[in-house]
Amino acid sequence: MVNEMVTDKGENEHDIVIVGAGIGGLATALALHRKGFKDVVVYESSESLRVEGTAIRINMNGWRALDQLGLGPQLRDKAILIHGEEDVWIDQGRRVNLPINGEVRCLKRRDVIDALADALPPKTIRFGCKAISVEEDPQSMSPLLQLTDARVVRAKVLIGCDGLYSKVANYLGLRPTSVSAVGSVRGLTNYPKGHCFPSASIRMKRDHGVANLVGRIPINDKLVYWFVGIKMSQLDGKYPNDPELVKQETLKHVTGFPAHAIEMIAKSNVGSVSFAHLRYRLQWEIMMGKFYKGSVTVLGDAMHAMGPFLGQGGSATLEDAVVFARNMGQKILYSGQSDEGGQQIMNPERIEEAFDQYVKERRNRIIRLSLQAHLIGVILGSTSSVAKFIAVFILLTVFRDQSAHSKYDCGKL
Ligand SMILES: Cc1cc2nc3c(=O)[nH]c(=O)nc-3n(C[C@H](O)[C@H](O)[C@H](O)COP(=O)(O)OP(=O)(O)OC[C@H]3O[C@@H](n4cnc5c(N)ncnc54)[C@H](O)[C@@H]3O)c2cc1C
Numbered sequence: 001m002v003n004e005m006v007t008d009k010g011e012n013e014h015d016i017v018i019v020g021a022g023i024g025g026l027a028t029a030l031a032l033h034r035k036g037f038k039d040v041v042v043y044e045s046s047e048s049l050r051v052e053g054t055a056i057r058i059n060m061n062g063w064r065a066l067d068q069l070g071l072g073p074q075l076r077d078k079a080i081l082i083h084g085e086e087d088v089w090i091d092q093g094r095r096v097n098l099p100i101n102g103e104v105r106c107l108k109r110r111d112v113i114d115a116l117a118d119a120l121p122p123k124t125i126r127f128g129c130k131a132i133s134v135e136e137d138p139q140s141m142s143p144l145l146q147l148t149d150a151r152v153v154r155a156k157v158l159i160g161c162d163g164l165y166s167k168v169a170n171y172l173g174l175r176p177t178s179v180s181a182v183g184s185v186r187g188l189t190n191y192p193k194g195h196c197f198p199s200a201s202i203r204m205k206r207d208h209g210v211a212n213l214v215g216r217i218p219i220n221d222k223l224v225y226w227f228v229g230i231k232m233s234q235l236d237g238k239y240p241n242d243p244e245l246v247k248q249e250t251l252k253h254v255t256g257f258p259a260h261a262i263e264m265i266a267k268s269n270v271g272s273v274s275f276a277h278l279r280y281r282l283q284w285e286i287m288m289g290k291f292y293k294g295s296v297t298v299l300g301d302a303m304h305a306m307g308p309f310l311g312q313g314g315s316a317t318l319e320d321a322v323v324f325a326r327n328m329g330q331k332i333l334y335s336g337q338s339d340e341g342g343q344q345i346m347n348p349e350r351i352e353e354a355f356d357q358y359v360k361e362r363r364n365r366i367i368r369l370s371l372q373a374h375l376i377g378v379i380l381g382s383t384s385s386v387a388k389f390i391a392v393f394i395l396l397t398v399f400r401d402q403s404a405h406s407k408y409d410c411g412k413l
Pocket residue numbers: 019020021022023024025043044045046050053055056057058129130131132161162163164165166167184186276278299300301302307308311312313314315316317
């Protein structure tokens with residue numbers, strides 16, 4: 001039992017504790033800091049900032065959130081503007097140009113994570129601190145976070161930004177995330193003399209084969225991000241993990257795609273190549289799941305893991321951070337009142353009210369996002385033509401404007 005352990009005073013007691021220093025945890029810490037919350041600490045299991053997946057597409061809604069965090073201008077300098085989007089069915093030679101809503105850029109994940117972390121006050125992130133469980137202190141009702149080194153951290157507010165295998169989501173009673181029928185290989189290819197690709201996002205698709213999608217988005221005039229969709233059902237769910245083996249295995253599966261696509265993968269920097277078997281939170285749980293309990297809540301993938309087919313998981317996570325901090329600021333800070341140390345005073349009685357408003361706002365948004373992403377996942381990964389037909393039907397009837405998701409504005413911080 002956690003409450004039988006000794007809880008240190010001071011270092012192990014904070015107003016706001018965040019678990020996980022990915023995009024969600026860092027953005028939330030920054031948003032809260034900008035709202036005036038000073039005692040915010042992030043516990044991260046890795047020994048340094050973890051950057052998984054090489055690059056990330058940020059749609060217009062994500063840029064709005066980054067602007068609210070004050071990071072838009074510096075990150076815009078890191079990647080070119082994407083002007084077009086094209087789906088190409090390589091077997092039929094059919095090409096469809098899709099509208100791009102506003103600003104789209106593809107950033108190196110390292111740039112996003114570093115910008116978020118650098119904007120935080122020193123010592124906000126505590127590395128090498130892995131959370132193993134959450135409990136409620138029966139006396140004070142505050143959440144207690146147990147770390148692997150037997151330390152227990154007491155928080156007034158605890159936010160789980162711990163991704164796909166969230167311990168905080170477990171505490172809330174959410175089910176583990178489900179495994180998708182699709183895997184994804186990602187990598188970066190550097191063209192020292194410059195590449196000749198247009199500043200557009202291209203998805204080359206086919207109906208057969210283990211690899212049924214190869215996508216490409218330039219980051220700048222030399223660097224290109226690519227991704228390959230892998231039907232895991234055809235591989236008994238197995239794929240290598242070692243980057244060199246991932247690259248070689250992927251090259252086997254992309255035979256038949258255009259030569260420039262194969263060459264791009266062949267020339268990629270092995271260190272940038274990774275494979276992920278995609279996971280998602282079930283739709284009914286997104287609609288009905290309990291996303292907060294007392295003063296504990298979740299954000300980002302811990303709340304709404306979804307397939308990357310819309311390129312929206314990370315941008316939705318940035319929106320979460322802005323909406324969460326806004327509600328915390330509106331409901332919890334006593335306006336203008338601060339303690340002797342200059343720190344703004346929190347009103348703990350209104351924490352649940354703030355969480356309730358945050359979850360309401362976010363649920364409405366993520367129900368549609370995750371449903372749309374899930375339907376595309378079914379079309380790409382399912383072996384059942386009936387399931388694919390139904391998915392296409394729902395997609396075309398419910399989501400007439402397929403890029404409407406990026407018009408969303410999460411509002412002011
Ligand atoms: C193949 C693929 C492509 C994608 N492409 C895009 C894209 O183009 N655009 C987009 O917007 N989104 C994209 N996404 C989604 C996006 O990557 C995620 O939605 C986003 O990273 C979620 O951020 P997060 O902070 O919630 O979780 P994570 O990034 O997973 O961060 C979780 C952090 O918590 C830490 N942690 C985990 N457990 C513990 C613990 N017990 N104790 C302490 N720390 C812990 C981890 O080490 C990690 O640092 C993609 C996802 C995948 C899989």
